[in-house]
Amino acid sequence: MEPVVVIGAGPSGLAAAYELATHSTPVVLLEQLPQVGGLSRTLQKDGARFDVGPHRFFTKNTEVFDLWKNLLQEDLLSVPRLTRIFYNKKFFYYPLAPMNALFGVGPLEAGQIFLSYFSNRVKERFSPTQPVSFEDWVVSQFGRRLFEIFFKTYTEKVWGIPCTQIGADWAGQRIKGLSLWTAFVNSVFKPQGNKIKSLVDEFVFPRLGAGMFYETMARHIEQHGGKILLGRTVTGFRHEGDRIRSVVARNGDGSTEEIEGSAFLTSAPLTENVMGFLPQAPPEVMTAAQGLRYRSHVGVDLIVEGNPFPDNWIYVHSREVNLARVANYRNFSAAMAPDERRTPITVEYFCFPGDAIMSRSDEELVELAKTEMHRMKVMKPDQVLSGFVLRNEKAYPVIELGYETHMNVLRRYIGQFRNFQPIGRCGMFRYNNQDHAIVTGLLAARNLLGSKYDVWSVNIEAEYHESGEVPPLNQSH
Ligand SMILES: Cc1cc2nc3c(=O)[nH]c(=O)nc-3n(C[C@H](O)[C@H](O)[C@H](O)COP(=O)(O)OP(=O)(O)OC[C@H]3O[C@@H](n4cnc5c(N)ncnc54)[C@H](O)[C@@H]3O)c2cc1C
Structure with a gap:
């Protein structure tokens, strides 16, 4: 046979x-x-283990x-989630915590965020529109101000195209079910049985x-x-x-x-x-x-002295640096670190084949990652003990x-x-x-x-990523 x-x-x-x-x-x-x-x-290098960027297991x-x-079995760990956004030289909890966000952006900006959110809701109530692009979708859920602060830069770093060119169904897949209001209510009242994926604060991991x-x-x-x-x-x-x-x-x-x-x-x-x-x-x-088209992922994998930050990963929204995210594997599982003193991290860049990031040599990319992490004040260049680069050309289908x-x-x-x-x-x-x-x-x-x-x-309803359920394994008719 x-x-x-x-x-x-x-x-x-x-x-x-x-x-x-x-x-x-x-x-x-x-x-x-x-x-x-x-x-x-998972790659192994000098006793450390690196994934291709952060890979939380959630289903x-x-x-x-x-x-x-x-x-x-017992090798499946339960991991507490801490993820933050780095924006305007400050850290914001993700999912957004209102008091942290309020103090971070300041009361004036916070007022503008809510004003922009409510004015958008009123507008939608009287003349509803069907979101076509990612930008339309996020503005409809969060208001324009928050879109510009917390969504636009990161999304454009990841995808390399304007948010007006990204399909609304991608937003539906990633963050469906989460609106500014839901984020606010969830962080104030922490309801039980929360069904929204972005707000889940624990995951499992090998x-x-x-x-x-x-x-x-x-x-x-x-x-x-x-x-x-x-x-x-x-x-x-x-x-x-x-x-x-x-x-x-x-x-x-x-x-x-x-x-x-x-x-x-x-x-x-x-x-x-x-x-x-x-x-x-x-x-x-x-x-x-x-x-x-596909978007490429370039991971600059570093072994650094100490543990530079407490997060599993940090989303980097600041325009001043090219890096989009940084993952810390010790904070996923201590067994991924080579020893007590050293931590494996991946500084993540997203690019298209042949563009300015992809065409840099590995040495240049390691230097870039060191400089940018220093500029964010997350760690000093001399904390980096060794580094290498992992390129995955077809990592993200571009929707x-x-x-x-x-x-x-x-x-x-x-x-x-x-x-x-x-x-x-x-x-x-x-x-x-x-x-x-x-x-x-x-x-x-x-x-x-x-x-x-x-x-x-499977996934055709764009339902699953941040809210609904994975379709049950029923047969089609
Ligand atoms: C940076 C990053 C972070 C992620 N974070 C998460 C996360 O937190 N949680 C999560 O659940 N998922 C995450 N994902 C998504 C996850 O990695 C993918 O969903 C998953 O790996 C897809 O599995 P796959 O088998 O479809 O494809 P792949 O993992 O891409 O596997 C395809 C395989 O096919 C091989 N292949 C390709 N072409 C050929 C060929 N011509 N001949 C032979 N072999 C070939 C490739 O080498 C590869 O091994 C992340 C992905 C990335 C890039």
Whole structure:
């Protein structure tokens, strides 16, 4: 029996292979990197552990939570959340705490924030508008003043495009259910059973970093007969009629091999998958694939003396520095630090391939991170003991206005192949977190075991990230 071929050993690919191997279905997992975990992997350097930026484990899906718990057992820690925003040389608690925000911005600015919020609510009441962009959406929930202080700069640092060009559905995914009023009420009254994700002040986390969960999953797959081949980059999908026959994979030594399969689940970027179809996809499909963009993540990983700040991570909204966020892994799990004296941190930059940040050398980036952290007065340059750079070119699918038109073309095209299912974040071009990626992998695998799930409907309501529930794992009708 030909195996199922899964591409990418990130959360979605591993979840798919896990489900198939558990049900004794032959599966081969192909991963281009030398380790598993994808964007959720953990790197080890000089005794320290670094994730690809902060990776909190949070889900409302009980099946995913049980999977984390069952595979990690006592290695799944419960971590208190402290996250702050750095703006105008001051720190603000995130989620916003009114007294802290009031003292931070000053009473005059605070008054303007509330005035702008209420005037916007009145305007919306008499002439309601449908938000099109991220900016429209946030202004409608928080007012223009707060948007300009707390949302605009950070969002534009992350995405590299104006907030007017980012689709409102991205805001819906990230911060739905949270308005200025809700933030205020929550921080004053701290209601029980709070359902809003941005306000959750505890999360779970694997003791040795996010990747620990995926390494455990990989061991389970191999113990159940699944094959994981690292250092294999899939460059082509050979198809015939309505089926994919095989993939072409490039090995580390430059040689290629062709691997046949009964079905193909792929978490490699959707655009790359489609552009690698053999025979080639029609010109309009290739054009649509070229119309979608990804944002890159550049992590400057530093080992620093002492523990420079108490947060799990800090959002950096100030324009004076290029860095957008900084993560402190000791504050996730002390076991990620090499010893008592030293702390691993990641200074995070977001960019497009080839732009000013991406084109700097590793040494220049380490220097930039040191200088900028010093400018923020978070730590001194001589606290940095060592540093290296980790670049992930396709880290964030860019949900910009008009992207759906391209997506529709791509989905129509791949929809004709009966044994091909894209899964995960870049595979489905969705702004998904780990739990969603895992759910897409599980469901796609279950489709091969006889179920009928609509994998695209996971997260389709843009419901989950900051409020509602992950869709239950019901079958579609
Ligand atoms: C900076 C940052 C912070 C994040 N923070 C959080 C967080 O706090 N909480 C959370 O839940 N999620 C977080 N995420 C999201 C999380 O990392 C992703 O949702 C998750 O890793 C997606 O899993 P995936 O399997 O879909 O894709 P990926 O993790 O991207 O895995 C895809 C895999 O496919 C491999 N691959 C790609 N192309 C090929 C090819 N041609 N051939 C072979 N292999 C290939 C890649 O090397 C990779 O290993 C964060 C992401 C980033 C970038």
